[in-house]
Amino acid sequence: MKKVNYIFIALIFLFLSAPLVKAQELPRIPINTVVERLQKVLGVYPIEKVHLHFDKPYYAVGDTLWFKTYLYTNQVEYQPSKIIYVDIINGRDSLIQTLRIPLKSNSGEGHYVLDPQVIKQDNYRFRAYTKWMMNFGTDYMFNKIVTVGDAINKKLGSEITYTTEGNKTKATIQFRDANGTLLSRRKVTWEAIDGWDPFDKGKAETDDMGRLNISISAKDKEPYKNGRLIVKIEGESSLVGDFPLKNALNEVDLQFFPEGGELVAGVNKRVAFKAVGISGKGVRVKGKIINSKKVAVAEFEDLGLGMGYFVLTPNAGEHYKAVVTVNGQEKTYDLPEVKGEGLSIILTSSTAESVQLEIVTNDAHFAKIQNQPFYIFGQMNGHLIYGAQMTVKNTSTSVNVPTKDLPNGIIQFTLMTPQGKAISERLVFYHFAENLKLQVKSDKASYKKKEHVKLDIDNITSKKELASLSISVIDDSKVPFDDHQELTIVSSLLLTSDLKGYVEKPNYYFDEKVSNRLEALDALMMTQGYRRFSYDDLVAEKYPQISFLPEQGITLSGTLRLNTGKPYPNGGLLLSIPARALKKDTYTDNNGRFAFENLNFPDSVKVIINARGNDNYRNLVINMDQSFYPAVDENNPYKANDILNIDKEMSNYLANSKNEFRKSILIEEVTVTASRKEQRSSREFSALAGLSMADHRVEGARLEGCNVLSMCLNTVLPAVTYDAQTMKYYLTRNYNQGSRTPIQFFLNGMPIDESSLNSINPADIEVIEVFTRDELGTVSRIYQNDGVVSIITKKEKPKGPRMSLAQIEAMLPKANVVELFPLGYIKERKFYTPKYETEQQRATNDYRTTIYWNPSVMLDESGKVSLDYYNADGNGKYKVVVEGMDNSGRLGRTVYYYNVN
Numbered sequence: 083m084k085k086v087n088y089i090f091i092a093l094i095f096l097f098l099s100a101p102l103v104k105a106q107e108l109p110r111i112p113i114n115t116v117v118e119r120l121q122k123v124l125g126v127y128p129i130e131k132v133h134l135h136f137d138k139p140y141y142a143v144g145d146t147l148w149f150k151t152y153l154y155t156n157q158v159e160y161q162p163s164k165i166i167y168v169d170i171i172n173g174r175d176s177l178i179q180t181l182r183i184p185l186k187s188n189s190g191e192g193h194y195v196l197d198p199q200v201i202k203q204d205n206y207r208f209r210a211y212t213k214w215m216m217n218f219g220t221d222y223m224f225n226k227i228v229t230v231g232d233a234i235n236k237k238l239g240s241e242i243t244y245t246t247e248g249n250k251t252k253a254t255i256q257f258r259d260a261n262g263t264l265l266s267r268r269k270v271t272w273e274a275i276d277g278w279d280p281f282d283k284g285k286a287e288t289d290d291m292g293r294l295n296i297s298i299s300a301k302d303k304e305p306y307k308n309g310r311l312i313v314k315i316e317g318e319s320s321l322v323g324d325f326p327l328k329n330a331l332n333e334v335d336l337q338f339f340p341e342g343g344e345l346v347a348g349v350n351k352r353v354a355f356k357a358v359g360i361s362g363k364g365v366r367v368k369g370k371i372i373n374s375k376k377v378a379v380a381e382f383e384d385l386g387l388g389m390g391y392f393v394l395t396p397n398a399g400e401h402y403k404a405v406v407t408v409n410g411q412e413k414t415y416d417l418p419e420v421k422g423e424g425l426s427i428i429l430t431s432s433t434a435e436s437v438q439l440e441i442v443t444n445d446a447h448f449a450k451i452q453n454q455p456f457y458i459f460g461q462m463n464g465h466l467i468y469g470a471q472m473t474v475k476n477t478s479t480s481v482n483v484p485t486k487d488l489p490n491g492i493i494q495f496t497l498m499t500p501q502g503k504a505i506s507e508r509l510v511f512y513h514f515a516e517n518l519k520l521q522v523k524s525d526k527a528s529y530k531k532k533e534h535v536k537l538d539i540d541n542i543t544s545k546k547e548l549a550s551l552s553i554s555v556i557d558d559s560k561v562p563f564d565d566h567q568e569l570t571i572v573s574s575l576l577l578t579s580d581l582k583g584y585v586e587k588p589n590y591y592f593d594e595k596v597s598n599r600l601e602a603l604d605a606l607m608m609t610q611g612y613r614r615f616s617y618d619d620l621v622a623e624k625y626p627q628i629s630f631l632p633e634q635g636i637t638l639s640g641t642l643r644l645n646t647g648k649p650y651p652n653g654g655l656l657l658s659i660p661a662r663a664l665k666k667d668t669y670t671d672n673n674g675r676f677a678f679e680n681l682n683f684p685d686s687v688k689v690i691i692n693a694r695g696n697d698n699y700r701n702l703v704i705n706m707d708q709s710f711y712p713a714v715d716e717n718n719p720y721k722a723n724d725i726l727n728i729d730k731e732m733s734n735y736l737a738n739s740k741n742e743f744r745k746s747i748l749i750e751e752v753t754v755t756a757s758r759k760e761q762r763s764s765r766e767f768s769a770l771a772g773l774s775m776a777d778h779r780v781e782g783a784r785l786e787g788c789n790v791l792s793m794c795l796n797t798v799l800p801a802v803t804y805d806a807q808t809m810k811y812y813l814t815r816n817y818n819q820g821s822r823t824p825i826q827f828f829l830n831g832m833p834i835d836e837s838s839l840n841s842i843n844p845a846d847i848e849v850i851e852v853f854t855r856d857e858l859g860t861v862s863r864i865y866q867n868d869g870v871v872s873i874i875t876k877k878e879k880p881k882g883p884r885m886s887l888a889q890i891e892a893m894l895p896k897a898n899v900v901e902l903f904p905l906g907y908i909k910e911r912k913f914y915t916p917k918y919e920t921e922q923q924r925a926t927n928d929y930r931t932t933i934y935w936n937p938s939v940m941l942d943e944s945g946k947v948s949l950d951y952y953n954a955d956g957n958g959k960y961k962v963v964v965e966g967m968d969n970s971g972r973l974g975r976t977v978y979y980y981n982v983n
Contacts, residue, residue: 364388
């Protein structure tokens with residue numbers, strides 16, 4: 083990363099010191115001014131990226147999920163964040179839990195127990211970020227879909243396929259019970275729902291093979307996008323199948339992206355295309371481009387993931403269409419309009435030494451802009467690597483950008499008018515720099531079950547520097563996975579973290595065995611969204627609004643006031659954490675503000691903040707600051723990685739999971755220290771008993787520091803929109819479609835209106851459940867509502883003997899003493915590695931799929947390290963994955979296999 087800063091300074095010096103070509107029209111904004119503004123932004127707003135390395139690609143309920151966090155930053159002259167947050171979000175976009183991971187040397191360790199009481203079979207999204215990253219939205223946060231199957235609690239197994247028959251959709255489902263027995267000749271009821279009400283429903287019966295055929299009809303396919311198919315086995319309340327309907331759609335969206343942004347008449351350039359199915363994944367396409375006379379002028383075929391490009395010289399006034407065959411049907415798509423005039427930046431070639439660009443236009447536009455100045459800028463990972471002023475002398479002007487010492491990653495080239503308006507952009511992926519090269523060797527090529535293994539890891543990069551690594555060894559026969567789908571440290575931090583939206587099979591572009599990977603990568607650069615920052619905003623000095631600074635530790639802050647509301651300056655406060663035997667004091671400033679900084683405590687411990695040391699403490703009130711977290715983005719493009727038929731896709735893994743939890747050798751590492759806390763739900767209230775499982779669940783801990791409930795609900799309620807004019811809450815999806823039917827609020831099963839919300843003490847709330855559908859209509863028919871928000875407060879302690887007045891006063895909440903259970907650091911836990919040194923130890927069954935996990939591997943001064951462990955009982959190939967980053971910011975990943983017989 084120091085190397086990047088050197089390049090930045092050197093290239094700026096090159097073009098600032100070079101004489102500029104004299105133009106007939108003087109720039110309105112001198113290039114020096116543009117550079118100064120860009121430097122100001124790029125220097126003040128460093129970029130942080132996060133990557134998570136998991137021990138394996140998918141799991142089963144009851145497993146422990148292990149991961150390592152990496153923080154990558156583009157700056158060295160600032161203190162980077164020392165905390166990473168990991169959100170665990172279920173398939174219905176409901177937040178399950180947030181983990182707080184401390185960082186040391188830009189890396190940290192984490193784990194999550196897939197508790198059968200909380201985790202069900204589903205596709206979970208792990209989203210990771212720092213508070214600093216929250217300033218810039220959610221688009222560039224780390225996102226990964228992790229599928230979890232269930233071999234313990236799941237009573238109903240299923241496999242579903244969709245086919246289209248005219249205007250109807252046919253769903254074929256095969257059901258099995260928990261033991262794998264076909265559920266033949268069973269009566270069922272089904273509903274196709276979108277929100278609250280079903281748009282189709284019926285009854286049916288499975289055949290002798292447990293198969294069920296359902297024909298679904300809808301006036302249009304819009305309800306399918308967010309709808310679900312609910313199938314209930316009659317007489318079995320626990321046997322309910324729940325399937326997304328979006329998989330029934332076979333629509334294909336084909337878009338075209340002219341290089342540089344526009345089709346310009348008479349200008350020969352590439353036109354990229356992207357064909358995407360309703361799931362978000364690429365669709366294979368092949369077709370031709372025809373003009374208005376239906377004459378073919380170009381042919382095209384995707385490079386493997388629905389993307390590719392062709393070359394076209396469009397004519398003025400012409401309209402072009404693409405004729406393609408998709409899913410056996412011929413379809414026609416319009417190309418973008420041909421512009422009569424325009425100026426574009428295109429890529430000619432890219433080598434280790436330089437990137438060759440061309441600024442192209444047509445004769446008509448050249449006559450208007452001849453001898454006028456334009457600016458070209460190149461930025462990479464938040465560093466301005468190139469800047470120049472050019473004068474248009476021809477319809478085609480070559481630009482040579484030196485790139486010899488650049489690191490790998492995306493370069494954004496932008497063509498700008500002298501008025502400061504960006505008119506054309508081109509992304510180029512530079513891939514010629516040296517990555518961190520890691521070599522893995524085992525002491526043997528083949529091993530026996532439970533045999534001792536020794537691995538040697540060597541950093542063979544020409545310049546050896548300290549590197550932090552993580553290593554996972556899995557039984558590949560039990561956990562097969564397409565490595566192209568893996569979000570590796572390289573594809574994550576160099577590619578997907580700089581692109582908006584979903585990138586399918588990100589590791590595909592880094593597999594040197596793929597012959598056309600570089601062409602496919604260039605097609606991705608031309609079709610994928612990139613808006614980490616806008617040049618137009620930067621030139622106009624519209625800078626990002628900063629609400630969060632890079633965290634250096636846990637901070638608990640707030641305001642101390644008199645009960646009149648007036649801030650209380652120079653007030654003393656004492657913080658104590660009994661579980662850590664920690665005490666710390668501080669004083670308020672002139673505005674009554676206080677902050678306890680750089681705290682270190684594990685999650686779920688009690689923290690007490692006391693202001694009773696002041697003379698007039700009875701009149702003091704402590705107001706804690708609310709903790710803010712990013713909203714759950716419902717339109718999550720990474721849902722494309724969801725697995726529809728989990729039972730089928732993970733059948734081998736789940737079969738092994740059953741064996742592992744029947745005869746697990748790992749039971750010795752489990753220590754039960756407390757009884758399980760009962761998880762409350764709205765089903766315990768008769769008025770809400772007809773509702774199904776909540777779509778979203780917000781734990782009371784998320785309201786930490788909240789003083790006014792209604793203000794906090796505006797930010798923490800997923801799938802809900804607050805309208806300030808009506809002062810009502812609505813389901814976001816329906817509100818955006820024009821519906822103004824409000825949500826109905828319930829408090830402990832009793833209906834309340836919005837005006838009553840602020841009478842509820844946020845600290846008393848145990849959980850808030852959000853229901854976006856009412857399948858039976860038990861609530862919506864009575865209250866004429868659209869959605870339910872159920873607020874459940876903490877249970878009161880059971881009544882005991884009669885208390886004295888002093889005891890009652892002691893129990894009353896005191897405004898000058900606050901008890902909190904803030905989100906602390908994840909508790910430390912080490913991966914258990916068994917030893918098989920005796921015959922008795924080797925006699926046990928070992929069904930483990932993760933054989934070895936070590937998130938804190940450090941190479942010695944010679945760039946090497948040796949590790950050892952014992953194999954499990956699995957036969958076949960074992961897969962060793964090593965990822966890491968060195969002190970210069972070089973990233974590396976290697977995969978190594980060995981055999982077990």
